[in-house]
Amino acid sequence: MVKVAVRGFTAGVAAEVAQAVRGARGVLLDLRGNSGGLVDQAVGTASLFLDGGPVASYQERGERRELTAARGGDTTVPLVVLVDGGTMSAAELLAGALQDRSRAVLVGSRTFGKGTVQQPSRLADGAVLELTVGRYATPAGRSPDGTGLTPDVPQPPGGDPEAVTRLADTVLSGLGRGQMG
Template sequence: MAVLFGAVLLAGAAAGAWGEASPAPWRSSSESARLAARDLDGADLSPAQAERLVGESGDRWAAYLSPEEYADLTGGRYLGVGLSVGRSGGTTAVSAVVPGGPAAEAGIAAGDRLLHVDGVPADQLPVTDVVARLRGQRAGTPVALSVQRADGPVRDVVLTRAVLAAREVEVDRVRPGVVRIAVHAFTEGVAAQVREAARGSQGLVLDLRGSSGGLVEEAVATASLFLDGGPVASYQEHGETRELTAAPGGDTATPLVVLVDGGTMSSAELLAGALQDRCRAVLVGTRTFGKGSVQQPNRLADGSVVELTVGRWSTPSGHTPDGVGLLPDVPAPAGGDAAGLALQVLAGLRARG
């Protein structure tokens, strides 16, 4: 069974029913909850019924995806406005902007403070809710933002959500023999791209800052590149413990530093937690997001998918990051050069041999 540790990539959290009329009665939240508790694979539900089920489930990470939307999710496309956010000292700010996306076209830049989302103060919302409000549920829908650059004037902009093609892996040869590999999300083929990028390097910086999760199989396959078998994570599914293990034969010798921040979530946290617990990498940066839940995709009769939370996952040492995140081994000072610090730590690891 496939599992997703990052449904927020496309649909985010469903905070309530979409309000469409349902041709068949889903009259109570308890009825929906009973249906949500069992396997929905093959269920003959209309889109309105599935959306109502998600809305009444009480599951903040539940989502209904059309066949096209699910293909986008797993294939490296996502719904949103093309920005990532983080929080430091109670302030919500833009941490990254996708070139060519709606946010970039509106002139929003990394470092801008995000003040309001659809009129709601961003600092008063959990970051998860800010992300969900930005992502929305359908392409072509508007979201109103208030942003501020440094001490400049507050600027109100309305962005239109779009399905964005993601370049999930970016590679920089930062120094002779040293490679920085940024993984923005774990979609199909990411592990193979990381393997190719790491080939022949003498030191690696795996940059998971702002990495929003995705396919757990790809995260485990990426962990397998740097581990020689053994545990990666475990998760609870309907009361049963399931183990995720690395394939044997990974590179355990090349010095490795992993960059993390408040946007590192879900499958990215799973990878970082495994490498940290197994003493394979040094984590540098700031506390991660703290999404420790597991979503099961249930494919309905028409090919659409309902994702529902089925459990929580833990690192090899038994720590669950849900709600608390992972702490880096080497904290980066607020406003400091985390990437430069990662290179300093990597230089120390290489000098030690």
């Protein structure tokens, strides 16, 4: 089993995750405290575990835009995604896609609920302005904006991060029974 913590979707993260999970017989993807980042990196990470198909959609200037996973991802490796109230934006986009497409079990607590799409624009003085251009929806049409995503397996009472990790390990072991042995 491989544990990978992704704290933000910065440039190159999808490639780093791909390297970390290569040959894994089970993956625990920890998105707790991930405030989001580059949507293309979240979609790239989704592509590692999906064989094409929808990741999310959003409306921009009245036009529906689709975010789609690349073909060829590993759809057989057992996958658990850890989430919490600090999981937001692009991290929710990824978690929601994997949950809606029955590709991963989400373990932890409700996510933050930031389902907006921002487009950065560089100003003349070098500053960057982030303009909200839409709200995204998961493949099943759910918008996490304002409500967050509900995990499939809620964290144990008390919210101890180590107890949540142990619970995720147990779930992953159950998913991989016969594959990881």
